[in-house]
Amino acid sequence: MNPFALTGSVAIDAVRETGRIADFGARGAFAWVTGPFYWRAFFSALGRIGFASLPVVGLTAIFTGAALALNIYDGSLRFNAETFLPQILGVSIVRELGPVLAALMVAGRCSSAMAAEIGTMRVTEQIDAMSTLAVDPFKYLIAPRVLATTVALPFLVLIADIIGVYGGYLVAVYALDFSGPIFVTNIAEFLENRDVVSGLIKAAVFGFLISVMGCYYGYNSRGGAQGVGSATRTAVVAAAVVVLASNYFMTSLLVEF
Amino acid sequence: MASATKKISVRGLQKGFEGRDVLRGVDLDVDEGRSLVVIGGSGSGKSVFLKCLLGILKPDSGIVEIDGRNIARQTDSDRRYMTNQTGMLFQGAALFDSLTVWENIAFRLIYSENKSRKAARNKALECLTQVGLAPEVGNLQPSALSGGMQKRVSLARAIASEPRILFFDEPTTGLDPIMADVINNLIVDRVKAIGATAISITHDMASARKIADEIAMLYQGRIIWRGKPDEIDKSGNPMVDQFVNGRAEGPIQMTLRRR
Numbered sequence: 173m174n175p176f177a178l179t180g181s182v183a184i185d186a187v188r189e190t191g192r193i194a195d196f197g198a199r200g201a202f203a204w205v206t207g208p209f210y211w212r213a214f215f216s217a218l219g220r221i222g223f224a225s226l227p228v229v230g231l232t233a234i235f236t237g238a239a240l241a242l243n244i245y246d247g248s249l250r251f252n253a254e255t256f257l258p259q260i261l262g263v264s265i266v267r268e269l270g271p272v273l274a275a276l277m278v279a280g281r282c283s284s285a286m287a288a289e290i291g292t293m294r295v296t297e298q299i300d301a302m303s304t305l306a307v308d309p310f311k312y313l314i315a316p317r318v319l320a321t322t323v324a325l326p327f328l329v330l331i332a333d334i335i336g337v338y339g340g341y342l343v344a345v346y347a348l349d350f351s352g353p354i355f356v357t358n359i360a361e362f363l364e365n366r367d368v369v370s371g372l373i374k375a376a377v378f379g380f381l382i383s384v385m386g387c388y389y390g391y392n393s394r395g396g397a398q399g400v401g402s403a404t405r406t407a408v409v410a411a412a413v414v415v416l417a418s419n420y421f422m423t424s425l426l427v428e429f
Numbered sequence: 430m431a432s433a434t435k436k437i438s439v440r441g442l443q444k445g446f447e448g449r450d451v452l453r454g455v456d457l458d459v460d461e462g463r464s465l466v467v468i469g470g471s472g473s474g475k476s477v478f479l480k481c482l483l484g485i486l487k488p489d490s491g492i493v494e495i496d497g498r499n500i501a502r503q504t505d506s507d508r509r510y511m512t513n514q515t516g517m518l519f520q521g522a523a524l525f526d527s528l529t530v531w532e533n534i535a536f537r538l539i540y541s542e543n544k545s546r547k548a549a550r551n552k553a554l555e556c557l558t559q560v561g562l563a564p565e566v567g568n569l570q571p572s573a574l575s576g577g578m579q580k581r582v583s584l585a586r587a588i589a590s591e592p593r594i595l596f597f598d599e600p601t602t603g604l605d606p607i608m609a610d611v612i613n614n615l616i617v618d619r620v621k622a623i624g625a626t627a628i629s630i631t632h633d634m635a636s637a638r639k640i641a642d643e644i645a646m647l648y649q650g651r652i653i654w655r656g657k658p659d660e661i662d663k664s665g666n667p668m669v670d671q672f673v674n675g676r677a678e679g680p681i682q683m684t685l686r687r688r
Contacts, residue, residue, distance in 0.1 A: 210540065293525075300485050301523035304596075305586070306512040306541035 196391070197384040200314035201322075213316040221282045221317070221383075222324030226331065228281060229274045233332040236269055237261070237339025245348050257344055258358040263367060265336040271371045272419055274332040275378035278325060279385075279411035286317055286386030287407035291393035291400035299391070314391070318383045325379030326372040333371065370426040377422060378415050385411040435494075436461040436594065436626040437482070442491035442501075443650075444477055451477045453650030454491070464620055464627040466637040469647035470672065470681060475630040476520075478647065479598055482628065484511050495594070516587030516625075518616075520599040522579035524571035524586070531557070531567030534586045542590060556585035559622075560615050577608035581615065588619050595620060597629035601636045613639040634673055646672065648681070 173181075204210075241261055248254045290313060293299050302309050337359060344350040386407045393403035435458050442455040451474040459465045469475045480486040482493055484500060484507075493501040495514065500507040524533050532539075534556050535549035544552070554564045560581040571579060580600065587595060600616060601609035613636050620627045620640075631637055637644055638658045645655040646669050654666045661673055671679030 208540075208543075289527075296521060297519050297523040298525055300480070300483075301517065301519055301525070302536075303485060304483055304512060304515060304517040305537040306509070307537065312540060 193384065193388050196314075196388045197318070197380070199310055200318040200384060200387060201380070203308065203310040203315040204319070208311065210312050210316055213312055214320055217316045217320035218324055220285075221278065221321050222328060225278050225281055225324070225328055228277050229328050229332050230335050232273050232277050233265075233270065233336035234339035234342075236273055237265060237336035237341075238343045240264060240269065240336075241340035241343040241348070245344070257348075257350065258340075258355045259362040261340040261344075262337060262359040262363050265340070266333050266363060266367050266371050268371075268419075268423070270333040270336055271329045271374040271378060272415065274329045275325065275375065275382060275415045275419075276412055278321070278328065278379070279382045279415055280408055282321065283382050283386035283411040284404045284408045286383065287390035287393070287404040288400060290314075290387055290390030291403040294391060294393050295396050295400060309391075314387045317387055318380060321379040321383035322376050323379070325375040325382075329371055329375035330368075333368070366426075370422075373426065374419060374422050377418060381414045381418060382411045385414060434461045435459070436463075436496065437628065438492070438494040438497075439482070440492040440494075442478070442481060442493065443489045444474075444481055444486060445489055451650055452481065452488070452491075455647070455650070455652055457645060457652055457655075459626055459628060461626055462624055464617075464629070464640055464642045466629045466631060466641035466644050467647050467652075468632060468634070468637050468644060468672065469630070470632060473647050474650050475632075475647055476598060479596055479628070479630050483515065483517060483596060484508050514593045515596060516590070516592035516594070517596045518580070518583045518587045518598065518600055520602055522571070522576075522583040524579055524582060526571050528571075529567065530569050530571060530574070530582050533571065533582060534567075534589050536586065537590050552589060553585070556589045557582070559588070559619065560585045561611070577604050577612070580604065580608075580612055584612070584615055584619065588623060591623045591625075593625055595625045595627045597627065597631075597640075599631055599633075600629060600640075601631065601633045606635075609633065609636060610639070612636075616640050632672075634675075 241257060244257050244260050245254050248256060248260070290299075293313070299309050299313070302312060341352070341355055344355055345352045389403040389407035389410065393399045437457075437459040439455055439457040442452050443450070444452040455478060457465075467475055467478065477486060481488045481501070488501050491501060492499050495511060498507065498510060500511045525536065528536070531550055531553040534553035535546075538544040538549035538552055539546060550567075554567050557564055557567055562578065562581055562585070566574070566578070571582065574582065597616060600612050604612060616627070616629070617640050627640070629640055641658050643655060644658055644661055645652050647653070648668055654664050654669045656664060661669065664670065667680050671681050
C-alpha cells in the first residue's frame with residue numbers, strides 16, 4: 173500500500189475512533205439528565221470503584237512518597253539543598269504523582285473491570301435484554317459508572333496525597349533525621365491551595381476518561397471470550413495513555429493560572 | 430378467540446452486513462393474539478429478523494409496524510412504544526448475572542415501571558410460580574441454576590409486565606426433550622393466559638408444532654412458505670420438506686468447508 177494512503181487511512185481511522193469515543197463519553201455523562209437516575213447503580217459503582225480502590229491507591233502512595241523522599245534527599249545533597257525536601261516532596265505528590273499514580277491504579281483496576289463486565293454483558297446478550305426490558309443501558313450501566321469514577325477519583329487522590337506525604341514524612345523523620353514538626357510546617361506553609369485544587373481537577377478529568385475507556389471498549393466488544401479479553405486489554409492501555417497524555421496538557425494549562 | 434386485527438406487519442424488510450444480504454425483503458403479518466413460529470436453518474437470518482423486530486438492529490430498508498406504527502424508523506418515541514409492549518426470551522436466557530433471580534424478573538418493574546421493590550418482588554415470585562419454580566429460587570444467583578431453570582426464569586422475566594407481544598428466540602435450544610416440552614407447554618400456557626401476540630424463531634420442529642398457530646419458513650432472507658402446523662408435512666415445497674424431515678440431500682445445500 174502507498175505509504176501516504178496508509179498514513180491517511182490510519183489518521184482517518186484515529187479521528188473516527190476519537191469521535192466515537194467522544195460521542196460515547198458525552199452520552200454516558202449526560203444520559204442521566206433526562207432521567208431516571210439509578211441511584212442504587214451509582215452507589216454500587218461508587219463502592220466498587222472508590223472505596224474498594226483505597227487499599228491499592230494507599231499502598232502505591234505510601235511507597236511512592238517514601239521512595240521520593242529518599243531520591244529528593246540524595247539528589248538535593250549534591251547542592252546542599254536537602255532542607256527543601258518537604259517542599260519538593262509536597263509539590264511533587266500533590267500536583268503530579270498523587271493524581272497520576274492514583275489514576276493509573278484505578279485505570280488498571282477499574283477500567284479493566286468495567287470493560288470485562290460490560291463486554292461479557294454484551295456478548296451474552298444481557299445488554300440487548302436490558303433494552304427489551306425498556307431500560308436504557310446508557311442510563312443503567314454507563315452513566316452510573318462514569319459519574320461514580322469522576323466523583324470518586326478526586327477523593328482517592330486527596331487521600332493518596334495525604335498518605336504519600338506521610339510516606340515521605342516517615343522516611344524523612346525516621347531515616348533521614350528530619351524534625352517532624354518542621355517537616356509538617358514547611359509543607360503546610362509552602363503548599364498553596366492551587367497546588368491541591370489543580371491535582372483534584374486533574375483527578376476528576378482522569379476519572380471521567382478512565383471510565384469512558386472502560387465502558388466504551390466493553391460496550392463495543394464482539395465475538396465471545398476473545399473479544400472481551402481484547403476489549404479489556406485495549407481499555408486498560410487506552411485509559412493509561414489518555415491519563416498520561418491529558419496530564420501533560422492539563423498541567424500546561426493549569427500552570428498558567 | 431383471536432381477532433383478525435394485524436398486530437405486527439412487516440413489509441420489504443432488508444438487512445445486510447458488510448456487503449452480505451441477510452434479509453432480502455421479508456413480508457409478514459401477525460394477527461393479534463396469534464402465535465407465529467419462524468423456522469429456518471442456521472444462518473438463514475432468523476435471529477437478525479427478530480432483532481430487527483425488536484429494534485436492536487436497524488433495518489437497511491422496509492417497514493416494521495406495530496399497531497400500524499412504523500417502529501423501524503427508530504425514533505426514541507417509537508422505541509419506547511415498542512419496548513413498552515414487548516417481552517423477549519433470549520436463546521441463552523441472557524439473565525443479569527450480577528442480580529438475583531427475583532431481581533432479574535422484577536428488573537423492568539423496578540427500573541422502568543417504577544414499582545416499589547417490595548411490590549416488584551411479590552410479582553416476581555408470582556411469576557416464578559407460574560413457570561413452575563419454587564419462590565425460594567428467587568434468592569439464588571442465575572449461575573446457580575440449570576439451563577432449563579434459566580430458560581424458565583427468562584420466560585418469567587419476559588411475562589412479568591404482561592406485555593402484548595412476546596418474542597422467543599430458540600426457546601428450546603440446548604435442553605433435553607422433556608425439559609424442552611416443559612418450556613413449550615409454559616410458552617403456550619403463558620401466551621394464552623395474557624392474550625399476547627407471539628413470534629418465535631426455532632429450528633426445533635417439535636417445538637414449532639407445539640407452540641405455533643402458524644409456521645413460516647425463512648430461507649435465503651425471504652419467507653418461502655407459510656401455513657398451519659398440520660399443513661407443513663404436505664406443504665408441497667421441496668425446501669420445507671427437506672427442512673422438516675431433516676435431510677442432508679435436497680435443494681438446501683449447507684456450505685461445508687473441507688480440508
